Amino acid sequence: MKMGIPERKEREKEARREEILNAAQKVFFEKGLTATTVDDIAQLAELSKGTLYLYYHSKEDLYLATAGRGMDIMYGMFERAVAASDDPITQIFNIGDAYYQFFREQRDFFRMFYYFESPLFHAQISKDMMDQCTLRDRKVWDLVASPVRRAIEAGLLKPELDPLEVGIMLWSNANGFFRLLDRNEQYWKEKMGVDLLGTLRKSSGLLLEAMLTEEGRRNRANLQLYRESVVHKENQQ
Amino acid sequence: MKMGIPERKEREKEARREEILNAAQKVFFEKGLTATTVDDIAQLAELSKGTLYLYYHSKEDLYLATAGRGMDIMYGMFERAVAASDDPITQIFNIGDAYYQFFREQRDFFRMFYYFESPLFHAQISKDMMDQCTLRDRKVWDLVASPVRRAIEAGLLKPELDPLEVGIMLWSNANGFFRLLDRNEQYWKEKMGVDLLGTLRKSSGLLLEAMLTEEGRRNRANLQLYRESVVHKENQQ
DNA sequence: ACATAGAATGACTACTAGTCAGAATACGAG
């Protein structure tokens, strides 16, 4: 009996943390970092502002904790993308596809990641929260790098390439596009007649193609199959 | 005599605007958007806060006006990059190089562009300032697209490519890298042994190579020359 | 010397992140 109480308290505390984070997420999604006030979150969580500060160190910490949920979701999607195939090249494409899916389905989280880049933002973050975030970041990069490493080892990608390097190339490329898409997809589509997703597919394709070895090229049937399945999925929407 | 006075007043007003912007730029560079207070700027400009609001609509407007200066600098660098050669492929590489140079030499401005992506930021901007910014943006894209168009027309790049599309590909790719470089160049370099600039070169090279026609490939001597000159410049630093 | 329009001012309002002294609640012992 006695023994169970500290554990229950611990669970309750954790639950409070989650509840607060739920409220924070909702408000952040609606209003964004700047327009959100801590009072908004406190009100939605039905707690006083003071209590929030017992659980989180600052508004920015809350923001980062919310963004952390997004990173976890993304990581989960990437894991499934890798698990869905044994062929490393297909895995790479799957990850790319998963990132696109994340961008489409979790736009609010995707947008939260913006802030993470701004040096000003970092000032308010507690070391603890920052470490958690760095850890998550590292996990994602490791996950992405591993199929690339296997593809190089299997002789499908040119041996002079570095796994992390390839990951960065593809990620930079995709991310640059997503930002552009997010900001003004309509603008590019309507005014310029540019199909940004098509362009992304094209440029990733060009990049990967240029990285394949002869043997990798022979495996291209898979790749072609993959693309058709993607286009198929697209058309179903 | 009388006639000249309104003109002089106009000039003086414009000068004030510039002085205010000078002060704003200095403070924004030092402290960033959030940490900068309008009072900081007013104090540096040796004007009262009220006066600032006679010239600019909001702190964000001031910020955007400052960023506009950066865009103009970048545009100027791109113009020179294009003017430095008649060969469109070389022009494209020159623009890439100019963007890298801008990233290196005008890091403060480069960082200011971050904010421009955040939807929250836009809320505070006056229509007038936003239009100016859109115009600048358009100008840059037109400038970048034109050598690509010429390269396609000259049969150097594959005809199925769209000029704007190619611009977007290269820009996305470069920008994704610069963001990564800016955030944690040291991290990647020290902990992972990744040379991000080298990686950027590699991926741009791969992309462009995959886009070249046979004829374009024959022109590759130029391209090689270009690269060596860049490496040369690099080593001189 | 004076009147007037435009420029400049800074005290003021409204709002917000974060604090902290004290209230409320939960628990265990007598």
Added chain:
DNA sequence: CTCGTATTCTGACTAGTAGTCATTCTATGT
């Protein structure tokens, strides 16, 4: 059941900031 203690919670308070506006100042023309 009751009281002391520890834990959790509270909201009034502080410090600081964007933006306003009634008032003051200044340059110009008569």
